[in-house]
Amino acid sequence: MADIKTKNHVWLHVALISFTVLAIYPVLWVLALSFSGQQSVGLIDLPKDPSFLERFRGILPMPAHWSIKNFTEVWTDQDFGRWMWNSVVVSLMTTALGVFLACTAAYAFSRFRFPGRNTGMLMFLISQMFPGTLMLIPLFIIIVKWLELGNTYVGLVIVYATTAIPFCVWMLKGYFDTIPYDIEESALIDGASRLTIFWRIILPLAKPAIAITALFSFMTAWNEFILASIFMESELNYTAPVGLRFFVGGFSSQWGYFAAGSVIVSLPVVALFLQLQKYLISGLTAGSVK
Amino acid sequence: MASIRFDNIGKSFGETEVIKNLNFSVNDGEFMVFVGPSGCGKSTVLRMIAGLETISYGELWIGDRVVNNVHPKDRDIAMVFQSYALYPHMNVYDNIAFGLKIRKLPNAEILKRVKDAAELLGLDKLLDRKPKALSGGQRQRVALGRAIVRNPSVFLFDEPLSNLDAELRVQMRAEISKLQRRLNTTTVYVTHDQVEAMTMGQRIAVLRPCTENPLDTNLMQCGSPMDLYDRPDNIFVARFIGTPRMNVLPARLSDDGSEVELFGGRMPVSAQFKEAALAMRGREVMLGIRPEHIGADHEVDWKQTQPLQGQVEMVELLGHEAILHFKVGEHVLTGRLHSHGSLPASGDTISMQLKCEAIHLFDKVTEKRLR
Numbered sequence: 001m002a003d004i005k006t007k008n009h010v011w012l013h014v015a016l017i018s019f020t021v022l023a024i025y026p027v028l029w030v031l032a033l034s035f036s037g038q039q040s041v042g043l044i045d046l047p048k049d050p051s052f053l054e055r056f057r058g059i060l061p062m063p064a065h066w067s068i069k070n071f072t073e074v075w076t077d078q079d080f081g082r083w084m085w086n087s088v089v090v091s092l093m094t095t096a097l098g099v100f101l102a103c104t105a106a107y108a109f110s111r112f113r114f115p116g117r118n119t120g121m122l123m124f125l126i127s128q129m130f131p132g133t134l135m136l137i138p139l140f141i142i143i144v145k146w147l148e149l150g151n152t153y154v155g156l157v158i159v160y161a162t163t164a165i166p167f168c169v170w171m172l173k174g175y176f177d178t179i180p181y182d183i184e185e186s187a188l189i190d191g192a193s194r195l196t197i198f199w200r201i202i203l204p205l206a207k208p209a210i211a212i213t214a215l216f217s218f219m220t221a222w223n224e225f226i227l228a229s230i231f232m233e234s235e236l237n238y239t240a241p242v243g244l245r246f247f248v249g250g251f252s253s254q255w256g257y258f259a260a261g262s263v264i265v266s267l268p269v270v271a272l273f274l275q276l277q278k279y280l281i282s283g284l285t286a287g288s289v290k
Numbered sequence: 291m292a293s294i295r296f297d298n299i300g301k302s303f304g305e306t307e308v309i310k311n312l313n314f315s316v317n318d319g320e321f322m323v324f325v326g327p328s329g330c331g332k333s334t335v336l337r338m339i340a341g342l343e344t345i346s347y348g349e350l351w352i353g354d355r356v357v358n359n360v361h362p363k364d365r366d367i368a369m370v371f372q373s374y375a376l377y378p379h380m381n382v383y384d385n386i387a388f389g390l391k392i393r394k395l396p397n398a399e400i401l402k403r404v405k406d407a408a409e410l411l412g413l414d415k416l417l418d419r420k421p422k423a424l425s426g427g428q429r430q431r432v433a434l435g436r437a438i439v440r441n442p443s444v445f446l447f448d449e450p451l452s453n454l455d456a457e458l459r460v461q462m463r464a465e466i467s468k469l470q471r472r473l474n475t476t477t478v479y480v481t482h483d484q485v486e487a488m489t490m491g492q493r494i495a496v497l498r499p500c501t502e503n504p505l506d507t508n509l510m511q512c513g514s515p516m517d518l519y520d521r522p523d524n525i526f527v528a529r530f531i532g533t534p535r536m537n538v539l540p541a542r543l544s545d546d547g548s549e550v551e552l553f554g555g556r557m558p559v560s561a562q563f564k565e566a567a568l569a570m571r572g573r574e575v576m577l578g579i580r581p582e583h584i585g586a587d588h589e590v591d592w593k594q595t596q597p598l599q600g601q602v603e604m605v606e607l608l609g610h611e612a613i614l615h616f617k618v619g620e621h622v623l624t625g626r627l628h629s630h631g632s633l634p635a636s637g638d639t640i641s642m643q644l645k646c647e648a649i650h651l652f653d654k655v656t657e658k659r660l661r
Contacts, residue, residue, distance in 0.1 A: 182375035185342050190389035190436070191363035204379045 028061035033259035037067025041255045070260035080261055083243035089153055090239055091221040094160040098217035102168030107198055110176035124166035132163050133226055156231050164220040168213040175209035211279035240265045292353035292443040292476055293318045299348030301334055308334055310500040311507040316478060321470050323491030324480045330497040331508050332480045336446050339478060340369050368437035369446040374429045376421040383417040386435045407439040427458045447479040463490060484531055488515045496527045525657040528578045528650060534613055534624045536578045547571030553618055557596045557646040566660035578650035584625035587641050595643040602638045616640055
């Protein structure tokens, strides 16, 4: 019995380890590249006729020399700091607007019965079925031509919020539905208004869902490239992903900056995940009813 | 404090009418229990008093005003839910204080009131705890605390004990009754448990699902527990109140209306039914008799009895007594035996006595008590 088990485990582990390597290898490569202090995509210079060992060394995600030159230069010599700031502003504004509108909309969808309720939810769902780029031209016409909000934070925030909100509403509505209605009725009798109930009872109870929603909104804005590259024409207004592309697009191939920039861009997301994970616990409503 | 009056009230959910022509009142300071089977509308009635359900027609009075369109928060009521409905993210203190904070009472006053309520309910050591760290009974007490702290004119309870275990239920039953007597606040208590109703209510309203008849109402009878037990207005109440249920059997009034014929035997009509029986003489009626009024030959010494011969179907031993189910003709009757004698076994033939003065008579068609 033990043998069979061990044998199975060996293959299971081989399979799992292979996929793990597949998943983290590119990340390690980017990390190595960012700390290599050089701009070429290869980590070491291979001799003309490399031996097997040299080839193997070539594919190891390990720079020949360790250096933080790429990081310092990307901040000092390039506009990267500015682009990061643009991303931070746009993402935070998108998160604030997205979460606020999604919470209020989801609460209404969850608790009130009004004409168009089901249609509204369905429209939100349908809007998620099309790729964002499909809406590129109409959005461009509305935001840039009509509202003249091209090249502004507000324009981009509106675009991002509209793409993030449908998912957030569905997510939050699902969560609000699980909060027992008795609690609200009890608060109603205690003398609370709808708004008080929303702020003081529902939102604190929905923290886990709001955390996920906020994270989703933030990442929608933080990682987005295509819309930002269309709406932000001036180099000063680039967001970080657009700026990153600037390093390796067209005539330049500054892979070192690109890698260092990528690492810097992912840090806030990692921090946000760590910060929000304490809310991502289930059972916050335990003990309320029954 | 306030009285509550239902003035011909009805409630429909879409096409379905669940409450019809409800007329009755709860007196100031009274403990009124609504009891009835599932779907009889008792919770709906309570929620209408709370303002959580709209009223389709009729007028609801609390004190001296019609409250049909008054917001729940302005009705000066407090409600305890079956699920307790505590605020899970607040500790016990904040749960109890929430209503007072909303009403913007001074902090010192809130502190005093919450402390008083907590002390009254034995929660003073638990004020910092979250609901999830409390037992069922403690949560129920917090829900009670939240209700009493506001000092409302009406308490509403929606099956508050149904989530507790049997022992705790008995204990909380007594505590709620005691609390109500002490505060002397008008109370409406909904339950499906007739034992709870009998032990707690000063008056009981028995409800049942309404029929299609437009003149019908959900209210079957409203009266003191012993009123309902001794003089049920109809077969529904007769069978609903009392465990085990009352036996209801077809019988016939004699041609002169002085006797009832049951299973071929005859017994005199008791004084309270004399007049009605005379008017209905020769007609078929329904006869009700409680299990405690059917006893074994050797165990009872009632003055006037009617012998019954039957075959034992089942004996339920309860310790202090035994419930006997036995078959007479095609009817299964329930009787009571002392448990310490020798108990009959299934299939045995047994002879029992029926206490003649204890019979109830009902109209066969309307199912109403003869009077």
